[in-house]
Amino acid sequence: QQQVKQSPQSLIVQKGGISIINCAYENTAFDYFPWYQQFPGKGPALLIAIRPDVSEKKEGRFTISFNKSAKQFSLHIMDSQPGDSATYFCAADSYTGGFKTIFGAGTRLFVKA
Amino acid sequence: DTEVTQTPKHLVMGMTNKKSLKCEQHMGHRAMYWYKQKAKKPPELMFVYSYEKLSINESVPSRFSPECPNSSLLNLHLHALQPEDSALYLCASSQVTGFSGGSGYTFGSGTRLTVV
Numbered sequence: 763q764q765q766v767k768q769s770p771q772s773l774i775v776q777k778g779g780i781s782i783i784n785c786a787y788e789n790t791a792f793d794y795f796p797w798y799q800q801f802p803g804k805g806p807a808l809l810i811a812i813r814p815d816v817s818e819k820k821e822g823r824f825t826i827s828f829n830k831s832a833k834q835f836s837l838h839i840m841d842s843q844p845g846d847s848a849t850y851f852c853a854a855d856s857y858t859g860g861f862k863t864i865f866g867a868g869t870r871l872f873v874k875a
Numbered sequence: 876d877t878e879v880t881q882t883p884k885h886l887v888m889g890m891t892n893k894k895s896l897k898c899e900q901h902m903g904h905r906a907m908y909w910y911k912q913k914a915k916k917p918p919e920l921m922f923v924y925s926y927e928k929l930s931i932n933e934s935v936p937s938r939f940s941p942e943c944p945n946s947s948l949l950n951l952h953l954h955a956l957q958p959e960d961s962a963l964y965l966c967a968s969s970q971v972t973g974f975s976g977g978s979g980y981t982f983g984s985g986t987r988l989t990v991v
Contacts, residue, residue: 794977805879805965805982806918813977851917857977862931865917 764789766854768866775873781839783869785852788833791861792854797826797837798865800849809850810837813857842873876901881966881983889991890956896986898949898966907949908980909941910965918965918982924949956990963987 767786775781787795793814798806812819812826812835819826825838839846852866879900888894898907906925910918922941923931929941938960940952949966963985970978 796979798980798982803984803987805967805985806980807982808979811977811979849915855977862920863980868915868917870915 764854764861764864766852766864766866768852768869770869771867772870773872775839775842775871777842777844777873777875779842779873781842781846781871781873782836783850783852783871784834784836785866786832786834787854787864789854789861789864790833791856792864793857794855795826795828795835796853796855797824798851798853800851800868806851839871842871844873844875847871847873877981878902879966879968879981879983881964881986883986884984885987885989887989887991888953888956890958892956893952893954895953896951896964896966896988898951898983899947900966900968900981901947902968902970902981903946904968904970904981905946906969906971907943908967908969909939909949909951910967910982912963912965912985918967922951953988956988958990961988961990 796811797809799809800806814830823840828835850869855863882897909921912918921935924943927943942950965985966983967980
């Protein structure tokens with residue numbers, strides 16, 4: 763069964779802290795792992811993505827860590843800001859387009875000022 | 876232009892009404908998608924168009940009818956909907972055909988649909 767398990771369901775972090783969201787996938791055929799950020803009333807927006815041949819990717823305050831052997835990946839938000847308060851979805855996807863994108867259930871992040 | 880534009884932003888319709896949702900992108904993306912999103916849930920795939928042809932229908936009820944008039948436009952025609960169809964309807968596009976194929980999706984802001 764193709765699933766992406768995302769945790770935690772919700773997260774409260776102090777301003778300036780580190781937010782960590784974890785995802786685990788099952789199908790090793792997936793080879794593209796994006797994270798989407800969604801604000802209320804808006805559609806999801808691609809935040810950062812990684813391929814399994816890379817163990818870490820950093821863009822500004824956002825970092826993806828990828829553990830291919832464990833089939834797990836995580837999003838780290840450094841120096842979390844109130845403006846980061848949103849719902850975050852991880853996803854598993856395929857470069858060949860042969861597999862339907864599987865989204866995690868989502869994590870609602872609230873950053874306290 | 877790096878956006879997907881959806882209209883209307885909000886729609887309230889009765890169960891006997893016929894309405895249409897519209898989506899437009901000018902990024903030259905060759906794949907376009909309709910997703911449905913319920914509150915506090917991830918997007919759920921409905922339809923995929925590749926090169927203006929319907930390639931995937933995720934067993935969506937026939938009261939939802941997609942249309943792709945050209946490579947920039949995507950419509951979703953609605954008829955005889957049920958209250959449980961109330962949701963955020965998202966249009967998305969991607970550079971390559973099939974699924975996001977390593978380029979990710981560009982989502983519109985969605986149409987908030989309420990069926991009464």
